[in-house]
Amino acid sequence: MKDIRSFNNKKVLVLGLAKSGEAAARLLDRLGAIVTVNDGKPFEDNPAAQNLLEAGIKVICGSHPLDLLDENFELIVKNPGIPYTNDMIQKAQEKRIPIYTEIELAYLNSEAPIIAITGSNGKTTTTTMIADVFEQAGRSGLLSGNIGFPASKVAAHATATDTLIMELSSFQLMGIEQFHPKIAVITNFFEGHLDYHGTFEDYVSAKWRIQDNMTPVDYLVINHDQAMARELAQQTSATVVPISTTGLVDGAYLLDGQLYFREEAIMPAHLIGVPGSHNVENALATIAVAKLSGIENQAIIAALSQFGGVKHRLQKVATIAGVTFYNDSKSTNTLATQKALSGFDNHQLLLIAGGLDRGNDFDDLLPHVEGLKGMIVLGEAAPKLIALCEKAGINYQEAKDVKEAVHLAFAKAQAGDVILLSPANASWDMYKNFEVRGDEFLAAVDQLQGDYHG
Known part of the structure; x- marks a missing residue:
């Protein structure tokens, strides 16, 4: 300090x-x-x-x-x-x-440089991936911020040999003045928290504050595949490092199944320890940060290939009788569930979805759920999800809670299938938060495991 x-x-x-x-x-x-x-x-x-x-x-x-x-x-x-x-x-x-907000206090008091991560989706996974790469490389990367470790508390004990790896929300970023990371990551921009910010423009403006005090010797990692991010990148003093899954950029990119950084092949994409196209993006952002931080490829490959996900975010839980369970309770909107679905074969996938009815329909999920082996629906949004299933010709069942949904899904599953909790809805109609909902899923799977092996 x-x-x-x-x-x-x-x-x-x-x-x-x-x-x-x-x-x-x-x-x-x-x-x-x-x-x-x-x-x-x-x-x-x-x-x-x-x-x-x-x-x-x-x-x-x-x-x-x-x-x-x-x-x-x-x-x-x-x-x-x-x-x-x-x-x-x-x-x-x-x-x-x-x-x-207290992240400003953290910056003012920290001897450690800061790597700051924000974005609409993927920031927790990316933050954790970066911390794992630092650990694999023998470097001290301290998780902090919106990931559950108050930034000001972590900063008070950090030294100049540490690095604060800090997940930041739009809410936190609205309360900064001098906050200045050495490397910042913006994973993406999608509509969110409009009840707080009022407009999408104000939400994006809050996220964009992450780079307010950065200079040309600092690095800003952005998702080049988003037009909004490309446009905003013209308005920063930081050195922009793009990532892309669709084209060659002067940063980190996907090409022919390989993850690259500035023409150097780092690792095959299929070695990433968690499924889904969104996790390729998260891994590319992690690779960019790691290479900018001078970390060797060996540590990057080891960390990303061993990465098992973040609790409640496409977390691989267990395999029982050949059926694999994933906990993605943190997917509280349709976009997050779309990204989760991209990592699996629908014909061998049973999806548990539903929760708080926020007034939206689920038509944007239609192309992503076609061919599903089945869906278990629950909560206020169940009638709308049933309508989606009927449109897509998907078999469905209704459950009173997550525990029952797990048992219903397992009864339908065969070896090689996946059961995925990815609700596409907030939890508040039935559970205090998505963590409580995810914990019920974990407990139900644990009980199944005990029953099966007992």
Whole structure:
């Protein structure tokens, strides 16, 4: 951690807790700031707030009183999930109080260089792939950010010999000022989080902030196959390194089944440890970062060929009686499910899908599900998915939950088949989040394994 004095005796409000808020409050306290924490969750149900109070940090819980902003705060560090339409944030903006997210604190305090990854799809997988390559090469790459490790907490313990490998959401990137990665990756742009950002243009603008402070000695890895990314690439000071699965570029690309970096063949695409065309893109972004970081091909090949996926993101779970199970609970929209389906033979695939009905239909999935061996549908969206199955001539069954869906799918499966949970819907009609939904899938497969081998 850098020895910085800019927060000493500065009045700072940390708005919203969770992991990142607690980490930010503790770091600011260490840096000598006068910290107040405000969280909407009642104190008696708020272990993080209780721990901070025990550490001597002022805590106000249960509501967000607007008059709190009359206390002359010089800075607000807000939880990324709190929208800018929030009354506290709007009043703070009227008062011209700077508003950060904790990734800005991480940057200001980190001795370690930063590799930052954002994008609509694939950022968690790409972040994890990059960390695995660093580990395989004997380099210290520290996972941080939106992947579950608060960036400010990781940065506080990092040294100049480490590298922060940081997954970033659009929400986090809206709260930066000086944040400056040495290498940044934007995996792709697809519509998302419009309830937060309002428009697709504002969403893209938030993602694009990742390169605001980059210079020609820094590298920006972009998906050259997307016209929007190519256009934006004309507007950055960073050195652009493109990736492509469709053509030759001055970066990383796919050609005749081989993954290349600047005319150097790195590895065959079929050796990537997870299926799907989207994972070829993720591997190309990883290769670009690795080569720009001076990592040898041997480490890249070893890491990517051994890569088993990220929990809840096309995670290979088990094979029972020749039937292989994949957990892709994190696929909460049709685009993500399309990409998951691209890695399998539909004729040997049983798909578990469904969840929260957001008002959309599933016609865009039609060409991707044709020929499926079967579909198990569940949740609010089940009637629309049944309509899709009838259009495509697919056999289907309805399940009351993921556990039942696993058992129904296994009863239909034969050796060589794949059972894939890739819901194409959010989980909130039945489960608290996609992790809980995915965990039920894992538990059901584990029970099946026990029953089968028991």
